[in-house]
Amino acid sequence: MEVVELDFETCRKAATSRDSRFDGVFVTAVKSTKIYCRPSCPAIVPKRENVRFLPTAAAAQREGFRACLRCRPDAAPGSPDWDVRGDVVGRAMRLIADGVVDRDGVPGLAGRLGYTDRHLHRMLSTEVGAGPLALARAQRAQTARVLIETTGLGLADIAFAAGFGSVRQFNDTIREIYGRTPSQLRERRTLAETDEGVVTVRLPYRAPLHAEALLSFLSDRAVDGIDQLDADGYHRNLRLPHGPGRVTLAIREGHVAATMRLTDLRDLAPAVARCRRLFDLDADPAAVDAVLGADPALAPMVLKEEGVRVPRATDGFEIAVRAVVGQQISVAAARTVLRRLIAADAGYFPSAEELLALPDGAFAMPEARRRTLRGLAEAVAAGDLDLDGGGDRNETIEKLKALPGIGDWTAQYTAMRALGDPDAFLPTDLGILRGARAAGLPDTPKALAAHAERWRPWRSYAAIRLWRMP
Template identity: 70%
Template structure:
């Protein structure tokens, strides 16, 4: 992937945090790589290279800066915005698919050969799937070393390394220190893992918490003031997380049934809160419309909340068809109680008796058809091709365009979804002086591309 040297150098020279995660600064004289906002003195031009990923820097023998922690930078928003195979691969690697299924499993999920997938990733990121997964393992290991009292051998296997030797060699290579030295300065948390999830400012925390809090379901999630707590089904067990936005990052307190789930837990929390978004780029497009300009000025950094579980969002969408949010919460609460107090997976949903579904027979049939499709491989967690997933959803009985679009907006993370027939969207539009007729509103919304999903969230807030 070609990076413009002058643009990157200016961003790094001014320590512009907006570019953290977009590229990495590799210093040839020290063999250290940093994020653009690193407070260290800017090296001479002849001693600098700019690389598209931390994995590319590591692959070329650069060590991570222990001052700016480039491996902990917000992810590039490009991977959430894009729907091509490279972006889908990056999302799946972040969710730990390579650690669980290897590169063959990743390639199978994407429908490509391993060789072609390696070529695609290397061309854009300077590193293939193994190197990208290795970089993530190292970051996961560092977090566990510094925030838990786990034995280092346990950290090695929990992070996805195949052996303690591989773990030791990788940590020394990337951080320039032995694992025991990284732990020397750590303050073990004990019990829950306490992490900081960085984001690009601004972040409208109240908008996020209001959206999630208005849709909480007892037993699944809850809002308490400035914190949001929820359970998550992860590959190796159930987890719970408490999220609290503060300036610069979100405090996350994770309780995991299995520490191997740390990487997917972090990835899903970031997706849920849309922490890798570029709010300035989004707000610039929306504010160019005079009818939204004042709203954007007063409320910068509104995010598009995502999901920790695509099936859960899909079920919420089906249950919420043509009913109020409050009514949907009541129905979902009964469903969760029938499932034993946790949101069921596809098999669990199919196993529930008819009386667990407080809804018309046809809608119950839709939920079962949806669960069966997910059980058969329909990917609602960001790894599937968005167009193919949409087509598969529309083929299900009882699933129309509104339901499909809502799932695309939240579960698939599509940044450019618009819901012109949605009552809340139309009411919000009217409140802002926009046309509320679906056709006229959809035509007006064309000027908000490619960020119409963010406009939808803003319109819902005004409904």
């Protein structure tokens, strides 16, 4: 199958200007050197006849190109297209990033999405230039490179931690993709060795990123024992496929420094994916702010605070529970209720199964809301509701609203933070209505919802901004 190629002139212009906004959107593959780069790579721009533009690193690797060791195209921010899209390809890309192929194989991925293996391969190849196995292989190679260059682990241990089936497969893949053996890559290591199970990685993002808006939102909703913000950064416990973990995220210029303490290093890729999702690091702030800034009512706040992100989630079920608990009560009151749901020594938000096992006394709320939480947990535990990126967004919202006690506000809040829907909106929310009034916007739900149509497809970002109005 032919690898999909992008509009040549548009990509050529971006690469010639070394525009970092396009890092992760496409890669530049140089036919004369067989190396592929980010659009912003500082190397000399190749001649027109020597260059191809491909949608993903996996597509370039499939065509026999090696990753540039100068600009590290495999470590670029993710594509904002796949990040916001709610269709099958967007959902597949998010699940692959979370390690579903490594854990469950292509049949497991296809099953989550409701398609056959063959049809899913065809859709991904058409859209991103590579099938699910090639995409997962590219991710394994990047994970391996990070472990090689940032830890003192033995290379054989790294091979299996990154998801390779054998040391030989690991050696061949690293040599093919980076043009170096694993031992040669290790010679490039510049970071000091850390404690066993601790890995520090850089999570790049597209500037600007308004750190205070992001961190204050998460800090206001932090729950003791789960997450907290201090001078060192935002600390968060993670429930990962192979065991618990904890991450410290510190926002720097152009990247987020993530120090991860993992029970099992096989969880590095899913931990990275979930942290990127939590901080909305694959967003395109220029595209968002251009639309919102075109509204005179929002323009002053967009100019004052560029790059506001939507704080999202590492655990979709947790966000849905938080949304139910937060119905008609303050953020502070919701935190108090949530603390009761978490055992003092647990350190992790309860899973659907664990929540179902809790006694009624753990639910400091009216009986009707307790029944709603149990109904939500039953749907998730039974596999009828996917809140971690595999389900269709519109279908998931309708399934949520079909549960007793869940209305549009709860469903839209869950869609915004758990499903990553960039266009969710909550026109009945008192905080949003208060912010709308302060901005000179309509302050009744019906009128505000009508006005918000001009903010599509970025109404989630508008909601965050309205919540921030004094």
